Amino acid sequence: MDSLRALAAQLGIADPFGAGFLSVLVTFVTALLFTWFFMPRLREFAVQAGWADMPNARRLNKEPLPNAGGLGIFAGFIVSIIVAWAIRPIAVELVNIQVLAIMLGATLMMFLGFIDDRADLSPALRLVVQVLAAVLLMVNGLKMDFNAIPFLPTLPDVVNDPLSTVLTILWIVGLTNAVNLMDGVDGVVGGLGFIVSMVLLITAAQFSDRAAAVVLLAGLAGACLGYLRYNFSPSRIILGGGSYLIGFTLAAVSLLGTLKVSAGASLIVPLIVLALPVMDTTQVVIGRLRRGIRNPLGHPDKTHIHHRVLARTASARRTAVILWGVALLCGVAGMLLQGVKPLVVAVAALVIALSLGAVARLRVRAHERERAPHLN
Template identity: 75%
Template sequence: MESLAAFAQQLGIADLFGRGFFSVIITFLTAWIFTWAFIPRLREFAVQVGWADQPNARRLNTEPLPNAGGLAMFAGFIVSVIVAWALRPIVVEIVNIQVLAILLGASLMVLVGFIDDQFGLSPLSRLLVQVLTAVLLIVNGLQIDFNAIPFLPTIPDAINGPLSVFLTIVWIVGLTNAVNLMDGVDGVVGGVGFVVSTVLLATAAQFPDRAAAVVLLAGLSGAALGYLRYNFNPSRIIMGDAGAYLFGYTLAAVSLLGTLKFSAGASLLVPLVVLALPVLDTTQVVIGRLARGIRNPLGHPDKTHIHHRVLARTASARRTAVILWGVALACGMAGMAFQGVNPAVIGATGVLIALCLWFVAYRRVRSYNRGDAQTAPTPKDS
């Protein structure tokens, strides 16, 4: 038992049988199981009321597909955070306020995403809400400090304040849309979201003052895994903008909560490495569209995303998802190494993520082979 506890300490777990570690495990399992159990019922209701994603230029589904998966993930996420708070309340008042700000912002993003999924909203309306949720974080003390970013010159406070606010808004809005734009092939965003959440969770767990970030990331990670069980190709449900906004916004916001600080000043270098896949994907898409003379690059869907390019080469949504999971995991492990995390923690995190992804993918494929195709036809891709 002592050797097991010693090994756990090497992985950053101070007390293997303590209340803190127990609450993290319960949070993750609650989100996973709740989302897993809730989706079939939500899917049935979505089919009845017509909550479905129609085929378009960006997506690959050839027939309407229920798009309410984001609601199930949000429900699992919120329920798990409530359970975690009941098990181990966060006693620092300022952290409580910041966590509530993140949850409120995530709720607004899910609501707007869901309305957009079902009825359609203008790009300007969505952008205004995204900026509003970014401002919500800023007024509660969650923002990028330009002067705290390594390798950049120090600037006067009169310039640093407005510039820091601008960078924070760009970070929140940019990452939220980057994750949303990746949602075009079965399992990609769900798997990448799980990888990134778990990597950030493992990194935050190495620091005793980041319990709030750990709780939020555990809930998000569990919700992603529960959803992925029904989204690996051929999917039975997709997350829609509501789910993509939940992932993008929450990951961006939690990074400001202090998940990946080198020192007292916040640095975006590590989150950028961990989140390199959606960031690079959006960057190359925007540059390509601007080069073709498209004035509104984010409002002009096409098939130039990384997942579309990989799909064109593999001709398989499953292979595409697995390849991009691997890329996301490699970026995540590089980010952990960049942070200076113990190699044992990096290795254990990689193995755990790989096993969890294999488990849900195997269960999905086995379920389909046992008769899913006959009971509920689904398109080849989504």
């Protein structure tokens, strides 16, 4: 028992049998199992309801594909948080309110994406709703503080307050859309959501004031991994707006913390970990502006990084794995920069890679069984 505790201590786990670690583990497993077993039933309902993406020039599917996967991730995420809350209620009232604000904003983003997939909402309307979700976070104390960001000069309050407000809105709206724009190849965003959630979870666990963030990230990571079981190419179901949910939640949780200095410094890590979607969005927007497109976010094309990788590999599976690898390398860099112990980083990277590999293999084997009757 003592040797197990010593090993856990080396991995950054203070007490492997304590309520804190067990609540995180239960949250992750609950989200994983609920999403895993709920997704096939959701797929059947989506087919009956006509919730499907039809084949077109930009999509890879050759037949109608159910697009309600985001609802499954959302359900698994919410159920796991409720279970975690029942096991170990968060004692700090302010943090309780902030967690509720994140969950409410995530709900808003989920249904924004879901409705947009069916009604094709205007970019202006989507932007307004995303800004409102960011404002919801700010009025509940989740706000970036420019003066807490390392290596930047300290500004007077009259300048810092409005600048911090603008930066917070850009942070939430920018990362939400950056993750959404990566959703073009099976498995990419689901894997990205799992990787980033796990990396931020491990990073947040280094701070005593981020217990709520760790639980939220555990729920999101488990739900993304459960969804990925049905989304790795060839997918059985796709997000259908769930990328808004993933991007918003990751952006919002990175603001969850009570220590001003650590909260500011922690923004560097998600920015590095999310470097792939951020760079993708940046190069797409610049490219579209150069071509004279006035509304770069409302003009879809095939200039995204995942499209370019897919053109070279000619394989959705290889494309997803390559982009997972890039995201994981960014995650490793982010953890090391935050000061996470190299042993913890190595174990985390191995666990993440093995988890993705196992789920991808299960999907491939399931696809082989699905094809078998047709080949006989």
